Amino acid sequence: MTAISRFAPALALGIVVAQAAVAEDIRVGVIAPFSGPFAQYGTQYQQAIEAYQAQHGTSAGGNEIEFIYRDVGGVDPDLARSLAQELLIRDEVDYLAGFTFTPNALAVAPLIEQSQTPTVIFNAATSAINRDSEFYLRTSYTLWQVSAPMAEWAYEQGVRSVVTTVTDYGPGIDAENAFVETFEALGGEVLDSIRMPLSTTDFTPYLQSVLEQSPDGLFVFLPGGPPTYTFTRTYNENGLREDGIMFLGTAETEESNLQALGDPALGLMTAYHYSEAHDSEANAEFLATLRELHPDAIANWASVGAYDGVHLIYEMVEAAGSDGPAAVQHALGLEWESPRGPVTMDPESRTVIQNVYIREVIRNPDTGLLENVEQGIIATVGDLGWDR
Amino acid sequence: MRDHLVPIVMGLVAVGLFFAFPYDLAFLTRVLVTIVLVLSVDLVLGYAGIPTLGQAAMFGTGAYAAGLFAIHVWGDPLAGLVVGAVAGAAIALVSGLVLMRTRGLTVIMLTIAVAAILHEIANRARDLTGGADGLRGIRMQPVLGLWEFDFIGRTGYWYALVVVIVVYVGLSILTRSSFGLGLRGIHDSPERMRAIGAPVYWRLVTAYTIGGGIAGIAGALNAQITQLVSLEGFAFSLSAEALIMLILGGTGRLVGAVIGVALFMTVHHFAAANDPFNWLFVIGAMVLVVVFFLPQGIISLPGILLRHLRGGRDADRA
Numbered sequence: 001m002t003a004i005s006r007f008a009p010a011l012a013l014g015i016v017v018a019q020a021a022v023a024e025d026i027r028v029g030v031i032a033p034f035s036g037p038f039a040q041y042g043t044q045y046q047q048a049i050e051a052y053q054a055q056h057g058t059s060a061g062g063n064e065i066e067f068i069y070r071d072v073g074g075v076d077p078d079l080a081r082s083l084a085q086e087l088l089i090r091d092e093v094d095y096l097a098g099f100t101f102t103p104n105a106l107a108v109a110p111l112i113e114q115s116q117t118p119t120v121i122f123n124a125a126t127s128a129i130n131r132d133s134e135f136y137l138r139t140s141y142t143l144w145q146v147s148a149p150m151a152e153w154a155y156e157q158g159v160r161s162v163v164t165t166v167t168d169y170g171p172g173i174d175a176e177n178a179f180v181e182t183f184e185a186l187g188g189e190v191l192d193s194i195r196m197p198l199s200t201t202d203f204t205p206y207l208q209s210v211l212e213q214s215p216d217g218l219f220v221f222l223p224g225g226p227p228t229y230t231f232t233r234t235y236n237e238n239g240l241r242e243d244g245i246m247f248l249g250t251a252e253t254e255e256s257n258l259q260a261l262g263d264p265a266l267g268l269m270t271a272y273h274y275s276e277a278h279d280s281e282a283n284a285e286f287l288a289t290l291r292e293l294h295p296d297a298i299a300n301w302a303s304v305g306a307y308d309g310v311h312l313i314y315e316m317v318e319a320a321g322s323d324g325p326a327a328v329q330h331a332l333g334l335e336w337e338s339p340r341g342p343v344t345m346d347p348e349s350r351t352v353i354q355n356v357y358i359r360e361v362i363r364n365p366d367t368g369l370l371e372n373v374e375q376g377i378i379a380t381v382g383d384l385g386w387d388r
Numbered sequence: 389m390r391d392h393l394v395p396i397v398m399g400l401v402a403v404g405l406f407f408a409f410p411y412d413l414a415f416l417t418r419v420l421v422t423i424v425l426v427l428s429v430d431l432v433l434g435y436a437g438i439p440t441l442g443q444a445a446m447f448g449t450g451a452y453a454a455g456l457f458a459i460h461v462w463g464d465p466l467a468g469l470v471v472g473a474v475a476g477a478a479i480a481l482v483s484g485l486v487l488m489r490t491r492g493l494t495v496i497m498l499t500i501a502v503a504a505i506l507h508e509i510a511n512r513a514r515d516l517t518g519g520a521d522g523l524r525g526i527r528m529q530p531v532l533g534l535w536e537f538d539f540i541g542r543t544g545y546w547y548a549l550v551v552v553i554v555v556y557v558g559l560s561i562l563t564r565s566s567f568g569l570g571l572r573g574i575h576d577s578p579e580r581m582r583a584i585g586a587p588v589y590w591r592l593v594t595a596y597t598i599g600g601g602i603a604g605i606a607g608a609l610n611a612q613i614t615q616l617v618s619l620e621g622f623a624f625s626l627s628a629e630a631l632i633m634l635i636l637g638g639t640g641r642l643v644g645a646v647i648g649v650a651l652f653m654t655v656h657h658f659a660a661a662n663d664p665f666n667w668l669f670v671i672g673a674m675v676l677v678v679v680f681f682l683p684q685g686i687i688s689l690p691g692i693l694l695r696h697l698r699g700g701r702d703a704d705r706a
Contacts, residue, residue, distance in 0.1 A: 034664040042664070071664035077522050077618040078610065082414040089540055090411035103522045107616050114539050126521070169511075170520040 026065045026317050029087035031080055031108075032098035032122070034071040040256060040302075041100045042071070045122055047297050048306035051289045052314075061318035068093060072100075077107035084108040088115050094322035095120065095313055100302075102126040102170055109133045116324035118331070120312055122305040126174055127385030130350045135324065137331055138351040139312055139343075140305035141273050143171055143221070144385030146250045147178035149356045150219070150271035153378045154248050155186045159217040162188060162248070163210045165203075166221040168195035175221035175250065178385060183219075191215050200227065203234045210245065211238060217246040228252045229261055236264045253361050255300040258370050265361045265370055273354050274304045274340040275372035277364075283339035299339070308338045308352070312345065341377075351383040394643050395556060402549050406542075413541035419653045420548035421610045422633070424555050426645040428602035429630045434639035435563055436595040437575030439492065441627050442499030443603050445483070445506050446476035448621030450604025452510060455523045455617040463529040465547065469608050476604015477597050479506070484596035488589055500624060507622035522618035526611060537613070544613040551609055555602055559642055562598070571595055575640075636678050638685025647686050 030049070034042035049067055058065055068091055070083045080099075087093045088111060096112060096119040099105040105124040109132035112119045121129065121138040130136045154162065164179055166172035172195065180190050191213045194206050210218055218240065222228050232252070235241060249270040258265065276287070276299045286307060290297045297303075315334060316327035332347035344353040356379045359372040405416055425447055432438045453475030454468040462468075483502045487495055510517045517523050530536045535543045562568050573581045574588055582588050611617045620626065629652075637648020655674055659667035682688055 035660075035666075035668050039665075069664045071660050071667065075520070075618075076620050077616055078418075078614055078620065081614050081616060082418055085414035085539075085541065086412065089414070103520060103618055106521055106524060107614075107618070109524075110615060111539070128521070132524075 026060075026063045026095070026322055027091060027093040028065060028067050028095040028097055028313055029084070029091060029093035030067055030069045030098040031072050031083050031087070031096065031104065032069070032100055033074055034069060036073050038074050038100060041123065042069070044256075044300060044302040045098060045306040047290060047294050048299075048303040049310050050293055051286060052307055052310040054289050054293060055285070056314060060314040061321070063317050063321055065314065065317060067097075072098075072104055075101045075103055077103045080104035081107040081111065084111050088117060093117070094324070095316070095327075097306075097309055097313065098122055099124045102129060105129050105136070106132060109136075112136070118313075118316060118324050118327045120309040122309045123302055126170055127349075127351075127383055127388065130383070130386075134350075135328055136350055137312060137328065137345065138383075139308040140301065140352075141354070142351055142383045142385050143174040143250075144178040144388070145351070145354075145381055145383055146271050146273060146356050147175045147219075147221070148182040148384045149379035149381065150248055150250065151179045151182035151188070152186065153271060153358055154217050154219075154246070155183060155188050157246070159246060159248075160188055161191050161215040162217045162219055163192045163194065163213055163215045164190060164219040164221075165194045165196060165206055165210065166219075167200075167223060167227070168197050171223075172221045174385065176219075177388075179219045198223075201230060203227075203231050204238065207231075207234050207238050207240060211240055211243060214243060215245060217248050220247065220249045220252055222249075222252055228257060232261055232264045232268065241267075251301065253359070253370075253372055255298050255372070258361070258372070261361075261370065266363065268361045270359050270361075270372065271356055271378060272301070272359060272372070273356055274301045275357065275359055275374055276300065277371040277373055278340060278357075279374075280337075280339070280341065282337045286339040304338065304340050308336075308340075308343065311336060311338070346382040349383040349386040351386070353380065353382040355380050395560070398643075398646055399549075399553060402552075406545055406549075410540075413545045415653075415657055417541055417544050417548050417613055419649060420545070420552050421606055421613070422630070422653060423552050423646055423649045424548075424606035424609060425603055425626075426630050426634050426637075426649050427555055427559055427642060428599045428606065429634050430639060430642060430645040431559060431563070431602065432596055432599035433631070434634065434641070434644070435568065435575060436571045436592055436599075438488070438592060438596060439496050440499040441496050441624070441631060442501070442503040443599070443630055444622050444624065444626040445499070445503035446480050446600040446603035447607040447610075447626065448503070448506060448510065448617075448619075449479045450476040450607030451611040451617045451621045452517060452523065452607075453604070454608030455526050455611040456516070458526045458528060458612065459523075463527055465528055465531050465612050468528070468612055469551070469605055472604045472608020472611070473601040474604070476607065477601035480600020480603075481593065481597040484593045484600070488592040488596060500627070503622050503624065503627060507619060510619055510622060517617070517619075520619055522616055523611075524616060526615040526617070528612050528615065537615075541613070548609055548613060551605065555605065556642060556646075559602075563642070567591070567594070572640075632675060636675065636685060638687035641687055644685050644687045651686060 032042040032045050072080050099121045100123045102124045112135045113133045123140045125142050127142045164176050166176045247268045253270050255276045319330035320326035334345045341355040346353045355377045357374040358378045359374050362373045364371050429443050450472035454472040457471040487498050531547050537543050578588050633648040633652045638644030659670040
């Protein structure tokens with residue numbers, strides 16, 4: 001064992017030296033799904049990162065920034081952890097980024113804590129993550145952040161009774177809690193809270209039961225993709241729309257499968273932080289660069305999460321190079337204009353404070369495409385789930 | 389002597405890898421843990437001929453048992469391994485009592501079902517298991533009170549390597565014993581074994597239980613080293629990949645399990661690191677080539693080459 005014990009300090013020293021040296025080359029390890037059913041996330045991240053680099057170059061404050069991509073496939077905390085370990089030890093990355101799923105993000109907490117590595121979350125939206133380490137910074141959103149304003153808005157619109165339907169897993173339960181708690185605090189009544197298994201493909205029985213209870217509104221949380229399509233179709237076909245049961249959603253009409261939803265999506269109301277149709281200069285520039293690089297690219301919340309995440313990393317690199325704690329310190333309270341609107345990095349929860357918009361799906365008369373048209377800002381909030 | 393040569397060489401290679409790739413210990417440790425799991429599949433499928441696609445049931449159970457034990461009772465790694473083994477064996481015994489009464493496709497279906505049920509139980513019992521967020525907060529004590537688990541994973545690697553060696557040696561003894569020979573007999577012809585008076589059912593239940601215990605050890609090892617247990621421990625893809633690795637290496641030989649895991653995971657690792665977008669093609673191509681040209685797995689390669697060299701008339705070694 002002597003060889004090992006002699007080797008240990010040398011190795012540890014190597015890491016320290018690499019981190020303390022005056023930084024020229026900064027490496028950012030991006031852990032995200034690049035293969036399998038969730039590969040879309042990886043693609044969205046990568047395209048947004050490239051767009052940011054096309055606009056702002058590949059260096060910040062004289063430090064060259066390089067992105068290293070690692071494929072985690074899907075929900076796989078073991079692999080996420082081992083990839084992070086490898087990136088930190090062998091590739092000597094100074095920042096970690098990506099993280100689509102909450103379990104994967106949670107898995108690296110002890111590592112980033114020990115190595116003092118700022119870790120920018122592009123997507124994972126459970127409030128609890130940031131409590132596990134001071135080094136997490138989140139540029140996406142949390143489910144509380146969008147679900148609670150939705151409840152308030154619905155109540156203002158005169159909705160008094162609601163049935164909630166969520167997918168039965170972590171984020172779905174978070175969304176349900178946020179909506180129910182806020183709505184009941186206002187004096188609204190939640191008639192029923194339905195949790196649907198992740199593998200549900202036929203929503204008829206659930207929506208039939210909603211119809212029978214005839215609430216004023218129907219709160220929905222579904223992971224993006226095929227379930228959204230089936231759900232909205234079933235909502236229309238089973239007469240919930242005719243019955244005047246208002247659809248109250250969040251990410252269900254996100255851009256990457258909005259066109260596929262077709263006419264059944266028209267008129268759906270959602271509360272969310274980013275729409276591709278957001279009318280601002282920053283968004284127009286982002287979209288223009290994105291389309292220049294990838295003509296078929298679609299910008300959705302994952303893109304904007306990554307785009308802002310890269311912005312945050314550039315800011316931190318410029319201010320602190322590879323000094324992790326100083327970088328995080330610099331990031332706290334930082335304000336900038338994002339394609340989604342103005343954002344601030346909340347010093348307490350380390351999740352961005354941002355506008356939540358109420359949007360309606362409308363067909364754009366010029367392009368003939370469906371869009372999430374923002375009807376107004378319903379809240380400017382940080383992570384409302386931070387204290388729960 | 390020749391029988392012992394290959395395992396000894398593999399052990400030396402494992403020791404050498406530690407010094408050759410000090411920055412890849414996280415990956416190498418994953419390989420070691422997977423070897424333990426695939427060895428358990430080899431015992432169940434390769435030796436006893438029980439078709440299983442649900443070894444993750446015991447892996448996950450062992451992982452959760454060891455994780456919960458470390459959090460709530462005692463953080464000693466070796467005690468945790470024992471708990472993991474017992475938990476894995478218990479699940480295998482209970483399910484095996486039913487499963488071993490069936491044959492063929494039914495067994496496959498039921499093994500998948502057992503893993504799926506446990507997956508859902510772990511998902512539902514959020515208060516206990518952390519549900520989809522995973523079980524966290526596992527803090528292990530030093531191994532034997534001497535070696536602390538470190539950030540770079542040196543202790544984890546040696547610890548896992550010793551466990552692999554112990555399991556390997558244990559299985560070599562077991563598979564050479566009369567019990568092991570009995571299993572081979574059942575594998576080839578259960579009817580004949582029954583005819584000569586062997587208790588086929590109980591032999592299979594025993595083999596399945598031992599396999600479950602070993603899978604439980606693999607799960608416990610994983611939980612202790614990564615300090616994390618997730619629902620993926622029960623995932624179908626884990627069982628399926630374990631089977632693919634075993635077939636790649638060659639079933640019914642312990643060496644096959646080791647080689648299959650090492651090859652699959654190394655190719656996977658490099659392909660995924662070099663091209664995180666299209667690496668699955670490489671894996672697919674490798675599996676196809678091996679299954680087409682070496683249906684007996686990689687371990688049949690030396691035998692085939694030898695036969696070709698000797699003009700194809702010499703004794704069949706594969």
